[in-house]
Amino acid sequence: MSDIRADMTLADPGEARFGDFVALLKPRVMSLVIFTALVGLLVAPGYLHPVEALAAIIFIALGAGASGALNMWWDADIDRLMKRTAKRPIPAGKVSPQDAMAIGVALSGISVVMLWLATNALAGFLLAFTIFFYAVIYSMWLKRATPQNIVIGGAAGAFPPMIGWVAVTGSISLEACLMFMLIFMWTPPHFWALALFMKSDYHKARVPMLTVTHGRKATRNHILVYTVALVPFALAAGFTSIGGPVYLALALVLNAMFLQGAWAIWRRGEAQAEADGYATEKRVFKFSLAYLFLHFSAILLEKGLVQIPAYADFAATLKILELF
Amino acid sequence: MAITREHELHKRRSGRNVGLALTLICFIALVFGLTIAKVSGGSTLQAFDHSYRPSLDPDHVRFQQR
Numbered sequence: 001m002s003d004i005r006a007d008m009t010l011a012d013p014g015e016a017r018f019g020d021f022v023a024l025l026k027p028r029v030m031s032l033v034i035f036t037a038l039v040g041l042l043v044a045p046g047y048l049h050p051v052e053a054l055a056a057i058i059f060i061a062l063g064a065g066a067s068g069a070l071n072m073w074w075d076a077d078i079d080r081l082m083k084r085t086a087k088r089p090i091p092a093g094k095v096s097p098q099d100a101m102a103i104g105v106a107l108s109g110i111s112v113v114m115l116w117l118a119t120n121a122l123a124g125f126l127l128a129f130t131i132f133f134y135a136v137i138y139s140m141w142l143k144r145a146t147p148q149n150i151v152i153g154g155a156a157g158a159f160p161p162m163i164g165w166v167a168v169t170g171s172i173s174l175e176a177c178l179m180f181m182l183i184f185m186w187t188p189p190h191f192w193a194l195a196l197f198m199k200s201d202y203h204k205a206r207v208p209m210l211t212v213t214h215g216r217k218a219t220r221n222h223i224l225v226y227t228v229a230l231v232p233f234a235l236a237a238g239f240t241s242i243g244g245p246v247y248l249a250l251a252l253v254l255n256a257m258f259l260q261g262a263w264a265i266w267r268r269g270e271a272q273a274e275a276d277g278y279a280t281e282k283r284v285f286k287f288s289l290a291y292l293f294l295h296f297s298a299i300l301l302e303k304g305l306v307q308i309p310a311y312a313d314f315a316a317t318l319k320i321l322e323l324f
Numbered sequence: 325m326a327i328t329r330e331h332e333l334h335k336r337r338s339g340r341n342v343g344l345a346l347t348l349i350c351f352i353a354l355v356f357g358l359t360i361a362k363v364s365g366g367s368t369l370q371a372f373d374h375s376y377r378p379s380l381d382p383d384h385v386r387f388q389q390r
Contacts, residue, residue, distance in 0.1 A: 015333050015336055015337070016336070016340070017336055017339055017340065018339050018340045018342070018343030018344070019343075021340075021343075049361040049365065050361075051354075051357040051358055051360070051361040052358065052361055052362075054354070054357075055354055055357075055358050058354065114355075117358070118358055
């Protein structure tokens with residue numbers, strides 16, 4: 001006897017490929033989580049056995065994936081309406097919402113407990129809080145309630161480097177907070193630049209994005225304000241143990257470029273943006289990805305460079321924030 | 325009656341099962357590796373066993389090192 005029925009189609013939920021379940025974990029978001037958590041873990045003072053470090057990264061990534069699955073389960077109704085998300089496993093009919101929720105809950109529990117066992121309780125707690133923050137605070141509450149959803153919800157994406165740091169040290173320090181703030185303050189201008197050229201999607205789904213509730217001019221203002229507010233945090237990291245001359249030089253250039261991009265977005269009117277197909281907004285959005293990647297790369301590079309004694313002596317003179 | 329023709333759905337299920345099997349094997353390997361790493365880490369795993377051993381007392385060790 002077979003459980004294959006004549007009326008079954010390839011699109012029947014429950015007959016997903018393994019890859020559909022992987023897609024549920026938002027692998028692209030996961031790659032950013034892995035990278036930033038890895039940097040936090042590698043630059044933290046202290047020692048973690050390589051297997052423990054590998055386990056920490058895997059379970060932080062798995063926790064992020066779990067919150068992604070819970071987000072997809074909760075947002076399946078609005079994901080159907082947006083072009084960018086319509087092909088996700090649930091709206092595409094490949095994975096049932098119940099399966100997505102079960103996977104999200106199961107992976108959340110496994111990742112938190114395993115991270116705790118592999119490293120320490122604070123790291124496990126922070127991962128649990130991150131999953132809760134993304135799935136409940138952001139997805140279930142803020143996303144559909146306020147145009148500031150991205151601002152507060154961005155905290156969920158900002159935790160991974162802090163968790164990586166805590167996995168090694170067992171405590172939260174100024175450096176971990178600055179890495180957190182770097183991503184936290186970067187998220188709003190990054191997403192609002194996207195929202196400017198993906199306007200019809202958010203509008204269709206009635207998600208209260210700033211572009212929908214306050215208009216596009218207000219969104220441009222917000223991008224500029226948040227980019228200005230981001231700069232001090234990005235530069236401050238240069239004066240701590242994770243920074244140094246190379247980081248500081250790169251941060252100066254990148255922040256000047258990001259500010260210039262935000263300024264260019266602010267100056268433009270809607271007619272001008274529509275005329276060139278939102279070229280500036282798209283350019284700034286792409287640049288924002290490189291901005292974050294290069295900041296964390298520079299933090300990692302500094303960790304390598306301080307192994308050179310002469311460089312370490314020079315870098316030490318910059319680390320004035322360590323005094324506090 | 326035995327199934328003689330393979331349906332596309334069988335391939336999907338097979339792929340899913342193989343994927344799950346590999347995931348579980350990786351998880352087991354990771355837990356095993358973690359266990360080895362924790363055990364080889366050493367001294368802190370010597371827990372309380374109802375008799376005082378100065379070598380496990382950090383204060384005593386610090387005192388000895390002075």
